[in-house]
Amino acid sequence: MRVRRSRGSGELAGRDGVAREVAGRLLASLPRRDQRAKGERYVEGLLRVQGRKTMRAIAAVAGGGAAEQSVHHFISKSSWDWSPVRRDLGRFVEQALVPKAWVVHPLAIPKLGRHSVGVQESYVASLGRMANSQQAYGVWCVGDAASAPVDWHLLLPPGWVADGERRRRAEIPDGLAEVDADRAVLDAVRRTVDGWVSRPRPVVVDARQIEDLVGLVDGMREAGLPFVVRIRESAPLAPADAPSAGGERRGPGAWRIAQGARPAALPVRWAERAPEGEPQPLAARVPVVLRDPGRRALRTPLAMVAAWADSQATAGELWLTNLFAASPGEVLELGRLLRRVENDMEEIGGRVGLKDFEGRCYGGWHRHVTLCSIAYAIAALGQHRGVADELLSA
Template sequence: MSSLPPTSADAPVPPDQFPGFVDRVFAHLQRADQRRWGHAYLLGLLTTPGKKTVRRLAAAVTDSPTASQSLQQFVNSSPWEWEPVRHEVARWAEERLRPRAWTIATTVLPKRGDHSCGVHRRFVPRLGQTVNCQVGVGLFLSDGGSAVSVDWRLHLPARWMLPHLRQQVRIPDDIRPQPVWSDAFDMVDRLRRHAGVTPLPLVADLRDGRRAGDLVRLLARQRNDFVVAVSADFPVLPLNAAGRAPYSPTAPGIRHGLPSAGVVRAGSVVGGCLRGTHLNAGAPADLVHLTAAATPGVRERRVYRLFTDRRRPSVVWITNMVRHRAAELSSLVGCWTGTADAVRDLRQDFGLLDFEGRSYPGWHHYMTLVAAAHAYRTLLGSPPRSPARELEPVPA
């Protein structure tokens, strides 16, 4: 590894953990200048207060007049693969965090103009207005108290598949528009198959998605445990809706013999819970089938469980973990709640909203660096400091 970029002459030498972290996550980069500028960019994200523009990041780590151009090229033009970096961050984070769940979070990234990849007009209920934005879908590792992001997807509306727009922002030929649930499944599947981390239950909020059932079916088919928030009108079939004897697992807190004869809304099945008694307060949950994807009203054979949690009593959750105790399911819901705090930290302290480029590879490079910086700070505490050495300009 080449010498570290400098700040002021009186800055202390960084702790040993940071060089080791950088060497590990960028180990697959073959070029020394790529590893060097990756080191500088991470250091800038960790030590630059406020807005994370390229100029401010460069000024925080070096006096070189060409550093900002080199950092910008490293993110927007340099042809390095981001997925191996993310998988290494995931392995590194798993060793320190001891996660209990994988969680999904969707975040709106407001943008000016319409030239950045994936930008579109979107109504945001939290803001109560339509905004010009990108939408990022993140996969996190969570232990219930802390969460770190290990993968990201950029939501691409259909118009970005037009040939001239694809070429303009360098969208790869194999990328197609996908709903949020599909992005979520793809990230989970790739993390499980390629990163070598331990599979964990997935916790996600898909209340705004129209096809949450597709993700539920795919996860169940892969035998991946999950706890997914769905809309109150999500269609289900109570367990004895087809005249069958009710399912009777040995787990506590399950009601038998649901008196329904057809497809109902998930919110009505757990209606008693929605009125003020919730799963982790000892109320019963409800067992259901999903309707068959091709034939509405026809049940599928798998059994799922609906419940609510007292921390968010209006949210209906569905899970395939039908034999787990109420406290375990409530704890997983807590992992999802903690992920919202991680997204807030990424926005406020790590530049999640500050990407200045327009390209698809640039967005993924930047999100990878932001995720790595956040993981380092979350799991190792205080930020590193730069030694007082010169960073020689690296030719573009």
């Protein structure tokens, strides 16, 4: 039995049975046999449906005479818990990929109406403009051969948690408070890495849209996690040797520190191979501390890596890390895993329906993206190498 990439939009040759067997293992936590069977058929439908993954289309190709209403109930109205499924998915993918890092990455889902849970008009960084959309953060396991998402956190703006009628219609659980980008990223890191994986790997995050950089860094540091975080030019940094005043280190901020380090920048030596088609950048590493404008306490020492293309007068990338033994090239290579996730999400995410949930409720969205993540993992592993069937036969 071998996992293969299909020429069509379906990712696996169905006669191999790999998709259903992998899905069966990852859905073993579901309490009822009929739920497990419906989950397997839903994953199979995600892998086989041409175009948009509507519930009607999935019901038509999933087999077993599944009706659209039955599929809708299984996703939107059922009581099965997605958390154990994601835990088992995370462990499966970690074993398959031997990850280099865990990447936390946003997903924007454009919507036409106002009734899908969490939807609002807001700035979408990937589009560079305001858009009516749901926004979420996913956690990707990234290895040499492939990447796959294993967990999701949907943003819940204040208007959704404060309005009792909207909460009721969207079936938002009692006690669930507002979820903004800062909280979503930190919760994603803590839940996935603290409880689901066998050993820590670097966490890579683009934090340029995160307001509470101090809280994010402190949360990862307190969890004992290595991290590589892309920061904006205004990030409140000070050189590690800057004099302190009244218990607070004062300094010029990330951009000015980078400009001061420009004369010491050297060509990057990549730890593995140079990115294809990319000119060799210059990079400098600077010991820094992260200042907290709201408190007087000194921050934990960190390192900032600034990178310039040959023609750039100012740094094109700024990265903050606690990987003190890593070279600038190693830090930049980890940072480039963000691009890897973006490319993989563009190639695979659309074909397994990550943005296609047509329901409106909170639980339905989470169940849909959980099963999409199983389909995504099967597609990604099968596309690059026969990992899934090797694990199944072990």
